[in-house]
Amino acid sequence: MKLNKRYARSIKSNLSFYVSSTILTIMTLFLFFMMNIAGKAIWEFGDKFFETQQVEDANFTTYLPISEEEMQALEGEYGVNIEKQYYSNIETGEVTTRVFKKTKDINLYSITEGKDLEKNSDVIISEGYAVHNKIDIGDEITIGDKIYTITGFFQRPDYLYMLQNENDSYKNVTTFFLAYVTDEEYERIGSENSLYLIQYEKDNQAEFRKAVNEKYHMRTYLSASENMRIDMVKMQAEMFIAVSYIILVIMPLIVVVLVSIVINRKVKSEQRMIGTLTALGYKKGKLMLHYAGFAMIPGLLGGAFAVLFAKIFAQPFGEVGLQDYEPMRIQCQLEVVPAILSVVIPTILYVLAAINSVNKLLKKDTVLLLNGNAESGEKGYRKLLVKSNVSFRVKYALRSLVGNPSRSFVVFLGIFLGSYIVLLGYSLFDTMKYTQQNMIDEMGSFEYQYVLNELVQDNEYGGEPILMSVVEGSTGKQFSLIGTSDANPYLDLKDIEGNHINISEGYYLTSVMAMLEGVEAGDVITLCNPLTLEEYEIEVKGIVDQDMQSAVFTSRENAAKLLGLEEDVSNVIMSDMELDIPDSKVSEIIKKADSKEQFDNITNLMDVMIYCLIGIGAIICIASIYVAVNMLVTENRSNISMLKVLGYKEKQINQIVLRVNHILLPIGILVSIPLVLASTNWFMVFLADFMGMLPKTYIAPKSFVYTIVLVCISYFASLFLLRRKVAKVDMVESLKGNRE
Numbered sequence: 001m002k003l004n005k006r007y008a009r010s011i012k013s014n015l016s017f018y019v020s021s022t023i024l025t026i027m028t029l030f031l032f033f034m035m036n037i038a039g040k041a042i043w044e045f046g047d048k049f050f051e052t053q054q055v056e057d058a059n060f061t062t063y064l065p066i067s068e069e070e071m072q073a074l075e076g077e078y079g080v081n082i083e084k085q086y087y088s089n090i091e092t093g094e095v096t097t098r099v100f101k102k103t104k105d106i107n108l109y110s111i112t113e114g115k116d117l118e119k120n121s122d123v124i125i126s127e128g129y130a131v132h133n134k135i136d137i138g139d140e141i142t143i144g145d146k147i148y149t150i151t152g153f154f155q156r157p158d159y160l161y162m163l164q165n166e167n168d169s170y171k172n173v174t175t176f177f178l179a180y181v182t183d184e185e186y187e188r189i190g191s192e193n194s195l196y197l198i199q200y201e202k203d204n205q206a207e208f209r210k211a212v213n214e215k216y217h218m219r220t221y222l223s224a225s226e227n228m229r230i231d232m233v234k235m236q237a238e239m240f241i242a243v244s245y246i247i248l249v250i251m252p253l254i255v256v257v258l259v260s261i262v263i264n265r266k267v268k269s270e271q272r273m274i275g276t277l278t279a280l281g282y283k284k285g286k287l288m289l290h291y292a293g294f295a296m297i298p299g300l301l302g303g304a305f306a307v308l309f310a311k312i313f314a315q316p317f318g319e320v321g322l323q324d325y326e327p328m329r330i331q332c333q334l335e336v337v338p339a340i341l342s343v344v345i346p347t348i349l350y351v352l353a354a355i356n357s358v359n360k361l362l363k364k365d366t367v368l369l370l371n372g373n374a375e376s377g378e379k380g381y382r383k384l385l386v387k388s389n390v391s392f393r394v395k396y397a398l399r400s401l402v403g404n405p406s407r408s409f410v411v412f413l414g415i416f417l418g419s420y421i422v423l424l425g426y427s428l429f430d431t432m433k434y435t436q437q438n439m440i441d442e443m444g445s446f447e448y449q450y451v452l453n454e455l456v457q458d459n460e461y462g463g464e465p466i467l468m469s470v471v472e473g474s475t476g477k478q479f480s481l482i483g484t485s486d487a488n489p490y491l492d493l494k495d496i497e498g499n500h501i502n503i504s505e506g507y508y509l510t511s512v513m514a515m516l517e518g519v520e521a522g523d524v525i526t527l528c529n530p531l532t533l534e535e536y537e538i539e540v541k542g543i544v545d546q547d548m549q550s551a552v553f554t555s556r557e558n559a560a561k562l563l564g565l566e567e568d569v570s571n572v573i574m575s576d577m578e579l580d581i582p583d584s585k586v587s588e589i590i591k592k593a594d595s596k597e598q599f600d601n602i603t604n605l606m607d608v609m610i611y612c613l614i615g616i617g618a619i620i621c622i623a624s625i626y627v628a629v630n631m632l633v634t635e636n637r638s639n640i641s642m643l644k645v646l647g648y649k650e651k652q653i654n655q656i657v658l659r660v661n662h663i664l665l666p667i668g669i670l671v672s673i674p675l676v677l678a679s680t681n682w683f684m685v686f687l688a689d690f691m692g693m694l695p696k697t698y699i700a701p702k703s704f705v706y707t708i709v710l711v712c713i714s715y716f717a718s719l720f721l722l723r724r725k726v727a728k729v730d731m732v733e734s735l736k737g738n739r740e
Contacts, residue, residue: 011297017630018297020623025302026309027616027623029342032244033310033334034612038321039240041332046160046233053108055157055230056197058205058223059085062216063454066196078208081105081199088191089583090144096164097143099179101186106197107158109180112329113137114152120185123148127155128162128326129177143179144189154180155326158224161232162326165588166222167480170599171324193453193587195220206533218531219453220470226478233325239686240321244338257413274361284362288355295354299347307339411625411661415668418621419711420676425613426703427680434698435548436599440592443548446490446574453587455569463575464488467559471552472528473517477692480551481527483559490574493553496545504555506541512694513550514543515685527552529563536562547694614710621714626721633657633725640729654723665715669708 011018049055066074071082086101102109112127114137123141130153135141139150156178164176181189200208212218224230277287310317311334318332450463459465467483484491486504493501493508501508509519519525521542528535544553557567573579633640636657643653680697688694 017627018301020627020630021298022302022305023623024620024627025298025346026306027619029303029306029346030309030616031612032342033306033314033338034317035240035244035321036338037310037314037318037332037334039237039244040335041318041330042233042240042321042325042328043237045328045330046237049110049155049160050157050230053110053157054106054199056106056224057199058221059158059195059197059227060209060212060221061195061219061453062212063219064216066212066216071196074208074212078204078211079200079202080208081201083197084194085197086186086191086194088186088189088193090189092142092144094175096176097179098164098176099143099181099186099189099191101183102180103197106199107156109154109156111152111154112327114150116152117180117182118151120182120188121147121149122151122182124152124154124180125150126159126162126173126178126326127153128171128173131327132173148181154178157230158227159229160325160328161229163229164594165590166228167590168228168594172594172597174597175594209531210533213532221530236321236324271361274358278362284359287362288358291354291358292351295350296347299350300343303343303346306342307334310334310339310342408661408664410627412664412668412671414621414624414627415665415711415715416672417624418617418714419669419672419707420679421617421620422614422710423672423676423699423703423707424679425610425617426707427676427697427699428683429610430700430703431680431684431695431698432599433700435695436596440548440595440599442546443592444490444492444574446576447592448575448578449590450573450575450579450581450586451588451590452571452573452581452585454585455565455571457566457568457570459570459573461573461579461581463573463579464490465556465570466572466574467556467563467565467570468572469559469563470530471562472530473513474526475517477516477550478530479513479692480549481559481562482551482553483556484553485556488574490576493544493546495542498545501542501544501553503553504557506554507538507558508542508544508553509540510544510546510549510551510553512547512688512692513552514540515694516550516688516692527562532564534564538562547696550692618710618714621711622718625715625718630722630725633722633729637729640726644729650727654726657726665712669711673704 066082066084071084074080075082083103083106085103085107088099090097090099100109109124111124114124117124123143125135125141129135130150135150137150137152140147141150142148159178162171162173162176162178164172209218209221274287314332314334318330322328322330446464448463450461451468456465464484466488469481470478471481472478484503486502493503495501496511509517514520517525519540521540523540524537525540526535526537538552544551556570560567560569573581640653640657643656648656677697677699680699684695684697
């Protein structure tokens with residue numbers, strides 16, 4: 001007898017199992033490929049673009065200007081490259097245009113479409129804004145008081161992630177764009193707004209920064225690693241790649257557990273065959289390899305098809321992750337290592353499950369295997385409710401559930417997994433929407449923050465003056481130091497218990513900063529002034545219940561003392577209305593409405609990912625339940641046959657056999673809810689390290705309803721597909737002495 005001849009017959013008779021388990025394997029690998037391909041493509045594009053366009057290592061501003069001759073002297077003394085970047089923010093209706101003067105050495109722009117400037121009436125604009133607003137080359141655009149002709153689109157290495165303000169949380173391509181005009185035209189515009197771009201050639205950053213601050217008094221300093229416009233490219237690429245491998249381990253592992261249980265039960269169902277083969281002299285190793293071959297099929301096919309689909313759809317997979325950036329012209333490809341892993345990992349785990357099952361059976365007595373009694377220990381459930389008056393259907397259902405825990409677990413796992421994935425998609429969407437609608441107001445009742453380009457002692461513009469600066473924590477991350485008065489009408493700072501905080505008493509950290517720094521009230525922490533590089537210790541008086549900004553709140557006097565400034569100075573004005581402040585005095589205007597719009601854009605761009613999650617969840621739910629209930633039907637062929645012999649109609653048999661697992665439907669959904677909440681919260685904590693804020697996990701009531709409806713549809717769709725299999729069971733089955 002040649003064992004290999006059994007493969008074709010077994011596959012044909014168990015085709016539904018192999019198809020559904022292969023689909024499960026494919027679906028769980030889809031998210032892995034989507035995230036991995038996008039992450040690798042973004043990483044490679046960013047590295048190449050930053051190098052060719054000479055991205056800055058940092059930028060800074062000073063209270064005292066640095067002349068060309070002084071910049072050359074600094075370059076010679078410290079071995080650095082410094083270039084002054086001039087820019088002008090021009091408001092045209094609701095749209096802000098940031099017009100740059102060309103630089104020669106650092107942050108060079110790249111024409112992505114069209115041609116460069118030739119005339120003073122020409123303009124080139126950032127491509128993301130053009131794409132979003134359907135602007136074509138040759139169109140005319142109004143900037144300030146002049147109409148320009150668009151000759152091309154461009155990208156800058158320090159604006160791949162298009163933030164209007166450095167502390168924004170999300171890109172803006174709706175009311176903000178970049179532009180270049182000729183040098184002559186820029187002189188006509190006449191703005192003297194500027195900052196200094198720098199590239200280091202030696203490891204002497206601290207020495208250079210101290211020297212500049214001592215002579216020119218640094219107002220701001222922002223390294224590329226803290227500049228979200230630059231660092232977000234690498235951070236998100238790292239996040240995508242990290243999450244992809246988490247998905248590769250966790251998601252397929254859950255499906256592997258599910259499929260492995262099915263394989264285990266299939267091996268046990270063939271104990272008579274295994275006993276016969278053992279009696280005929282087949283060795284243990286031979287039998288293990290034989291059944292391992294069956295287990296390889298869904299792993300190899302699922303992995304191979306997933307790789308094939310990923311290779312075909314690599315470009316759209318990768319482009320899903322590019323929504324946050326300026327249009328990147330990248331070539332997305334499936335790499336060899338992830339492709340191999342996606343085939344090898346599920347296959348190995350399936351094979352190990354089969355080998356383990358055969359090994360356990362072969363430890364049993366051959367006579368017991370031949371009689372089909374090797375697993376007789378599981379039959380005690382038949383006495384369940386034997387003296388009870390409950391209906392036959394209830395007895396049958398309970399005995400089936402209790403007597404076959406592994407099979408019941410497979411059904412539960414399928415329902416749970418489908419519900420978990422679907423609800424997770426809704427949870428991520430709802431959390432961002434809730435943040436936009438509710439949490440942003442936690443920052444205060446102000447609508448505008450005017451960041452001044454100079455320190456002032458007297459506020460003649462209205463609003464509430466505050467002193468704001470950037471400090472670095474022990475982890476090297478930057479946070480806001482906010483000095484204000486306890487009577488600030490736009491801030492109502494409260495601790496975790498809801499008690500009002502008197503900031504004149506000391507230093508208070510927001511809850512998200514406390515989490516990121518790992519500190520509690522009463523701890524002493526070290527802060528560093530990134531402008532002077534001086535370090536100082538402060539005692540954390542308390543924690544402000546606010547997760548939307550990483551900041552230290554204190555009085556203006558305390559803040560000024562830390563920064564080495566006079567007590568009554570300020571550089572930011574808060575207001576609940578627009579103020580009439582000369583443009584020459586304003587470095588930046590932060591609007592709360594813009595923050596809400598940013599989160600709205602995030603939720604809109606999440607739609608594709610959420611629909612993918614929901615679709616994958618539904619397919620996994622259908623396939624896994626189909627696998628489990630199909631196993632139930634196969635293992636109960638003789639019972640189904642006997643019910644037909646006893647005169648039960650097809651509809652009655654379906655109600656008895658296929659409704660066994662109905663009780664698991666609400667249980668699987670309910671168990672998924674706390675795990676979804678925990679997963680969403682973990683993901684938000686993970687993102688907090690990048691975003692500097694911690695959105696509160698939230699799931700809208702309608703999302704629970706949508707999830708329940710979708711999972712129920714998936715569940716009953718699986719049962720409907722299996723009705724045909726129940727109908728095919730012949731009455732003769734109950735008269736057979738054994739089964740295959």
